[in-house]
Amino acid sequence: MKKFLAALFVLVPGLALSAGGDVHLDKAHYDLTDKASLQNGAKLFMNYCLGCHQQQYQRYQSTFEDLGIPLELGQENLQFTGDKVSSYITNNMKPANAEKWFGAAIPDLTLVARVRGADWLYTYLRSFYADPKRPMGVNNLVFKDVGMPHVLQELQGRPVLAHEEAMVDGEKVERYAGIKAEGGLMTAEQYDAAVLDLVNYLVYVGEPGRLxxxxxxxxxxxxxxxxxxxxxxxxxxxxxxxx
Structure with missing residues (x-):
């Protein structure tokens, strides 16, 4: 119970500031029985998210065992800290440095799927767009004035807001037409699938014994x-x- 309450105190200040109430949330059709999806989600988290975000209430060993990843293979490819396989999933970033670099404490993501919901995460990770006015060069439709960089931009490409002309009451107006990205390692469909795998993994971590x-x-x-x-x-x- 103490760990659960501590996690909430870590998560809420960093996440509750964004409402995103006016943005439609896309449905995240995750599947906790899909081991391949969970394994890919774990790989994405360890490679792109763990540098800043910890999961200090989840152990490497239980994660590897639940997802069907051999312990030696998991340690070799997904565990970069040199800790024991029984260690919690943490990084070496100091809280003071995090506040200095990003302007706020970086939330732990063990329970983020339970706090925010899978649909919010799925939409959020696909809603970054280029904004030169922001310190990190990006903003987010769901989380206005987001403080974190778009860590998955390598996969998605540089995302920009697209607009199109439309007739409204006999007048030509420009309206929002989605986010377009170019130059990424993945197509739009592949990126959406990768984000869904990551969300699937975060849902699993939020409640490992759910199934x-x-x-x-x-x-x-x-x-x-x-x-x-x-x-x-x-x-x-x-x-x-x-x-």
Whole structure:
């Protein structure tokens, strides 16, 4: 419980400042049973996110085991700190340096999917756009005046706001037509799929035992239904002569 509360205190100040209430959130159709997606999401997180964001309430070992990654392979390719495989997923960035470089404490992402929701994360990671007025050169439709850089720009390319002309009440107006990106390692479809894999992984980390609990929950509900039938029949038998 103490760790859970501590995580909330870490997450809320860094994330609650952005509302994004006017932006439509795209549906994140994640699948916690898709091991390939989870493994790719873990790879993306370790390579692009862990330099700044920690998951200090999640261990490497349990992550590798849950996602079907051999421990030696995981340590060699996804664990860059030299810690033991039983260590928590942390980095070496000092909080003082983080505040100096980014202007605010960097939130831990162990519970970000539970705090923000998968749809918010999926839309947020696909809503960066070039903005030379911002210190990092980018802004975000969901998180206005975002303080973090677009760490996935290498994959997506340089994103810019696109506009198109349209007739409204007989007048020509320019309206928003999405975000276009060029020069990335991925196509738009590939980038969306990669972001979904990353979101899938963050959802898993937020509640690693979710699938197991859902599986057990089905048996519990089945037991309750069967028990109800027997209790109902017993009640009818007990009250038969009274009625």
């Amino acid at each position: 197991d609990l859902e599986h057990k929950g089905k048996f519990v509900l089945g037991f309750i239904i069967v028990l109800f039938i027997f209790v109902y029949l017993l009640k009818k038998e007990y009250w038969r002569e009274v009625h």
